[in-house]
Amino acid sequence: MKVQHILKAATYAALSVAAAACLAPVYWMIRTSLMPTNGLLSPALWPAHPAWSNFVAAWRAQPFLLYLWNSVFTNGAIVVLQVITSSLAAYALVFIPLRGKRWLFFAVLVAMMVPMQATFVPVYTMLSAVHLINTYGALILPYAGSAFGIFLMRQGFLTLPRDIVDAARVDGASEWWILTRIVLPNNKPTIVTLVLLNFVYHYNSLFWPLVATNTTNMRVVPVALSYFLTQDAGQTLQWNDAMAFDIFAVAPVVILFLIGQRYFIQGVAQTAVKG
Amino acid sequence: MAKAAEAVIAQVEAKRSTRRRRMSLQMTGVAMMAPALFFLMAFVFVPMGCAVYLSLYQSTLYTPKPVFAGLANYAHLFSAPDFWQAAANTVWLAVGMMALSLPAALLLAVLLNQRIRGRAVFRAAIFGPYVIPLVSSGLIFSLLFATDGGPVNLALQHLGLSPVNWLGQARTALLSVLILTAWQFTGYYAIIFLAGLQSVPSSLVEACQVDGGGRWQVFRHVTLRALGPSLFFAVVICLIQTFQTFDQVYVMTGGGPDGATTTFAYYIFEKGFQAFNIGESSAASVVLILVLACLSYLQMRASRRWVVEES
Numbered sequence: 001m002k003v004q005h006i007l008k009a010a011t012y013a014a015l016s017v018a019a020a021a022c023l024a025p026v027y028w029m030i031r032t033s034l035m036p037t038n039g040l041l042s043p044a045l046w047p048a049h050p051a052w053s054n055f056v057a058a059w060r061a062q063p064f065l066l067y068l069w070n071s072v073f074t075n076g077a078i079v080v081l082q083v084i085t086s087s088l089a090a091y092a093l094v095f096i097p098l099r100g101k102r103w104l105f106f107a108v109l110v111a112m113m114v115p116m117q118a119t120f121v122p123v124y125t126m127l128s129a130v131h132l133i134n135t136y137g138a139l140i141l142p143y144a145g146s147a148f149g150i151f152l153m154r155q156g157f158l159t160l161p162r163d164i165v166d167a168a169r170v171d172g173a174s175e176w177w178i179l180t181r182i183v184l185p186n187n188k189p190t191i192v193t194l195v196l197l198n199f200v201y202h203y204n205s206l207f208w209p210l211v212a213t214n215t216t217n218m219r220v221v222p223v224a225l226s227y228f229l230t231q232d233a234g235q236t237l238q239w240n241d242a243m244a245f246d247i248f249a250v251a252p253v254v255i256l257f258l259i260g261q262r263y264f265i266q267g268v269a270q271t272a273v274k275g
Numbered sequence: 276m277a278k279a280a281e282a283v284i285a286q287v288e289a290k291r292s293t294r295r296r297r298m299s300l301q302m303t304g305v306a307m308m309a310p311a312l313f314f315l316m317a318f319v320f321v322p323m324g325c326a327v328y329l330s331l332y333q334s335t336l337y338t339p340k341p342v343f344a345g346l347a348n349y350a351h352l353f354s355a356p357d358f359w360q361a362a363a364n365t366v367w368l369a370v371g372m373m374a375l376s377l378p379a380a381l382l383l384a385v386l387l388n389q390r391i392r393g394r395a396v397f398r399a400a401i402f403g404p405y406v407i408p409l410v411s412s413g414l415i416f417s418l419l420f421a422t423d424g425g426p427v428n429l430a431l432q433h434l435g436l437s438p439v440n441w442l443g444q445a446r447t448a449l450l451s452v453l454i455l456t457a458w459q460f461t462g463y464y465a466i467i468f469l470a471g472l473q474s475v476p477s478s479l480v481e482a483c484q485v486d487g488g489g490r491w492q493v494f495r496h497v498t499l500r501a502l503g504p505s506l507f508f509a510v511v512i513c514l515i516q517t518f519q520t521f522d523q524v525y526v527m528t529g530g531g532p533d534g535a536t537t538t539f540a541y542y543i544f545e546k547g548f549q550a551f552n553i554g555e556s557s558a559a560s561v562v563l564i565l566v567l568a569c570l571s572y573l574q575m576r577a578s579r580r581w582v583v584e585e586s
Contacts, residue, residue, distance in 0.1 A: 008389075008391070011386050011389055011391060012391065014382070014383075014386055015383070015386050015387070015391075015397045015401075016397075018379075018383055018397075018400075018401055019396075019397055019400035019401060021458070022400050022401050022403055022404050022458070022462065023400055023403070025404075025412065025415045025416065025419060025458065026403075026407075026415070028415065028418065028419060028426055029415050029418070032418060040424050041423060041424040042424075043426075043429045043433070084310070085310040085311040085314060086311060088307040088308070088310060088311065089307060089308050089310070089311035089312070091307055092303075092304040092305075092307040092308045093308075096300055096301075096303065096304035096307070097297075097300070097301075097304075098301065098304040098305070098308070099301065104308065104312075107315070107320075108315070109571065109575060110568070110571070111315045111319045111320070112571075113515065113567045113568065113570070113571040114319050114323060114564060114567065115518075115519045115540070115563075115567070117519055117521060117540040117543055117544065117560075117563070118323075118326065118543065118560040118561075118563045118564050118567075119318070119319065119322035119323055119325075119326055119560065120544075120547070120548075121322075121325075121326065121329065121547050121553055121556060121557060121560070122321070122322035122325035122326055122329065123318055123322050125325075126317075126321075126322070141314070141317075141318070142314075142318040143318075144310075144314045144318075145310070145311040145312070145313070145314025145315045145318070145319075146311075147315060147319070150311060175300075175303045175307070200406050203408065204406075204407075204408035204409060204410070204522075205408075205409075205522065206408075206409070206410050206521070206522040206525065206526075207521050207522065207540075207544070210525075211544075211548060221408070222408050222410040222411075222522070225408070225410045225411060225414060225526075226410055226525060226526055228414075229413075229414055229417065229526055239418050239421070239424070242414060242418075243414075243415075243418065246411050246414050246415065249408065249410075249411055250407055250408065250411050253406050253407065253408065254403075254406070254407070256406075257399075257403065257406040258399075261395075261399055264402070264406065265398065265402060265466055268402075268405075268463060268466045268467065268470075269466055269467065269469065269470030270470075
């Protein structure tokens with residue numbers, strides 16, 4: 001009995017330490033965002049007089065709403081396109097006896113592991129040939145098809161009993177009808193997972209938008225953040241303003257995470273335990 | 276006679292119609308694959324082929340006519356110290372993640388798998404860093420490791436030690452990047468392990484306990500063995516993610532000081548997008564793709580073996 005109590009206490013202690021370690025940087029971000037500029041070198045754990053005006057200053061320093069709109073619009077479009085292309089492809093892979101299916105699925109797995117960092121020069125050249133660089137098109141099109149999306153949707157579709165689909169077919173239902181009336185409604189959690197995971201993934205990623213855009217008005221949130229640190233602020237970077245701006249940037253994904261926590265965690269777990 | 280002929284005709288008709296139906300099903304399938312395949316072709320496979328092609332030519336974005344160079348770009352790459360430095364940094368990061376992040380994640384998963392109060396809250400707090408943009412956390416950690424006024428140095432000074440220029444020194448800069456990366460991803464791996472733990476059949480655990488196995492024995496003989504696939508998956512994903520490390524390096528150190536934090540992906544970016552040396556950048560891309568392909572192949576083979584074992 002005693003040993004069990006000690007173990008339980010140790011479990012709580014260890015988990016608390018880990019949770020604290022995960023939250024501490026976020027806490028320091030909030031704390032610094034409220035520090036007055038003349039108190040930035042102080043070791044105080046919380047500002048005596050929180051300087052809310054830092055948020056106003058950060059808001060005025062950069063057109064954050066424009067960056068947020070760029071991010072939300074392009075990533076929203078990416079996710080919508082991915083749900084469409086991925087569910088169509090996954091349906092074909094699962095429910096249609098396609099010839100060469102194994103090769104198609106293999107191709108999907110290969111595509112999943114190739115990062116943009118390895119292909120960005122040809123992609124950039126191609127898009128600039130059709131004058132799409134520095135447009136929303138350049139940010140959206142390269143991600144309209146998603147190997148990960150196909151993979152995730154396929155996992156979801158595989159759990160649906162085949163008999164239902166076959167029965168509908170015998171009744172003369174078209175494949176489109178089966179997909180939109182039976183398969184998709186039965187895979188809502190998978191769709192939500194895909195939408196949330198990939199929206200956050202693309203909202204967060206810096207690399208491709210950094211390469212594909214070059215004017216201020218086309219910046220997405222991560223690009224704007226990186227400029228805040230590297231160039232615009234330069235030597236006179238004020239940590240309090242930077243952290244206030246950082247809070248604006250983080251807020252959308254944190255809110256999404258708090259709302260759809262279950263889907264995030266299930267989505268990650270699902271990709272690991274696969275058949 | 277007429278009847279028999281009719282029957283034959285009907286049979287042929289039926290066969291033809293099922294064949295036609297099967298054909299049209301095939302066509303539908305192809306049509307459904309088409310959109311996804313088109314985009315994957317255009318933005319993954321064709322660029323991959325282009326990268327191989329470009330890696331054989333000497334070219335910059337501004338040279339009108341690339342010159343065929345054979346394997347010269349690769350030869351140049353493999354004799355360049357900064358390429359090997361980037362490779363070494365990446366491997367160092369990967370080893371660091373495996374030594375630091377994965378064991379911590381495993382421990383957290385085991386703890387989260389207990390029956391405790393507030394489990395969902397702990398789980399959310401621990402997984403949370405994963406959803407924060409790497410650029411944002413890079414910015415936060417730049418502050419944490421700031422020479423003047425950064426909390427890490429404030430703590431050191433409080434203890435009477437001298438402050439450290441964390442991001443400005445070769446030795447500590449990569450360590451700082453590692454610490455940020457571990458902070459970001461440990462919760463993610465913990466969730467992967469947790470999913471693995473929850474797939475451990477409770478009957479096996481009970482059987483082991485009946486045989487007189489204590490906690491440690493159950494963990495070693497049942498849990499760890501059942502965790503095999505997740506462990507392997509996490510190691511491979513960890514390697515793949517490390518080889519793609521870019522955002523945090525770009526924000527925190529810009530690859531410096533003196534290339535001390537330049538990773539594989541960052542090297543490709545620098546060569547291609549800042550030095551405009553397309554040939555060498557593409558050669559490095561091809562090497563990266565090959566490395567990742569080997570890792571994915573290993574992962575696929577392993578997962579297939581485990582699946583067969585399970586059934």
